[in-house]
Amino acid sequence: xxxxTQSSRYxxxxxxxxVFLECVQDMDHENMFWYxxxxxxxxxxxxxxxxVKMKEKGDIPEGYSVSREKKERFSLILESASTNQxxxxxxxxxxxxxxxxxxxxxxxxxxxxxxx
Amino acid sequence: xxxxxxxxxxxxxxxxxxxxxxxxxSNSASQSFFWYxxxxxxxxxLLMSVYSSGNEDGRFxxxxxxxxxxxxxxIRDSKLSDSATYLCVVNNNDYKLSFGAGTTxxxxx
Numbered sequence: 001x002x003x004x005t006q007s008s009r010y011x012x013x014x015x016x017x018x019v020f021l022e023c024v025q026d027m028d029h030e031n032m033f034w035y036x037x038x039x040x041x042x043x044x045x046x047x048x049x050x051x052v053k054m055k056e057k058g059d060i061p062e063g064y065s066v067s068r069e070k071k072e073r074f075s076l077i078l079e080s081a082s083t084n085q086x087x088x089x090x091x092x093x094x095x096x097x098x099x100x101x102x103x104x105x106x107x108x109x110x111x112x113x114x115x116x
Numbered sequence: 117x118x119x120x121x122x123x124x125x126x127x128x129x130x131x132x133x134x135x136x137x138x139x140x141x142s143n144s145a146s147q148s149f150f151w152y153x154x155x156x157x158x159x160x161x162l163l164m165s166v167y168s169s170g171n172e173d174g175r176f177x178x179x180x181x182x183x184x185x186x187x188x189x190x191i192r193d194s195k196l197s198d199s200a201t202y203l204c205v206v207n208n209n210d211y212k213l214s215f216g217a218g219t220t221x222x223x224x225x
Contacts, residue, residue: 031211033212035215040124040217041217042120042203042215042216042217042218043160043203043215045212048211048212050211058212090159090160094211104148104150104152104162104165104205104207104213105162105213107159107160107161108159109158109159110157110158110159112157
């Protein structure tokens with residue numbers, strides 16, 4: 001089975017801190033995604049990457065950046081954390097093959113970030 | 117208008133009951149459709165893909181109506197373990213997925 005691993009389940013950070021959320025997948029997937037999930041709003045796409053060193057903005061990129069130096073790792077960076085970035089952050093990946101239509105994404109277990 | 121809309125529920129049903137709910141999508145060019153299940157404080161997990169002809173997986177049946185742009189999920193013979201939030205997910209002509217906010221189902225003994 002594909003495994004998507006997020007480095008932390010729970011994080012508490014202070015306002016203004018720089019925060020790194022790490023995501024690693026072990027199935028050589030080209031495509032990786034970062035979402036945040038908030039009650040009543042569902043999952044919203046922050047950034048995604050189709051390949052190493054490639055990144056594209058999603059629907060809510062403001063206040064975030066990403067890094068993809070290696071194929072298996074996709075990092076989300078909060079340059080200066082703010083309280084409105086308190087949320088559940090979910091990383092996902094999938095391969096660029098026909099199986100996408102049958103299997104969608106595989107998600108990591110999520111990081112619940114609280115900014116105080 | 118949101119790209120994917122769902123009735124948030126909650127749908128409270130007794131064990132053994134049938135529960136069904138829909139979701140609507142706004143992009144007529146959407147290509148692929150999925151139902152994901154999400155347990156409290158856990159990540160979403162794929163429940164089933166939804167095919168044009170409709171498909172069944174055990175007690176779960178998914179239907180797609182392209183003309184009216186909605187998909188449905190029906191759960192027969194509900195179990196306590198079916199209590200979860202069900203996310204309607206749509207893919208357009210790329211690799212990004214758009215998620216509904218979820219429908220909460222609670223099955224009571």
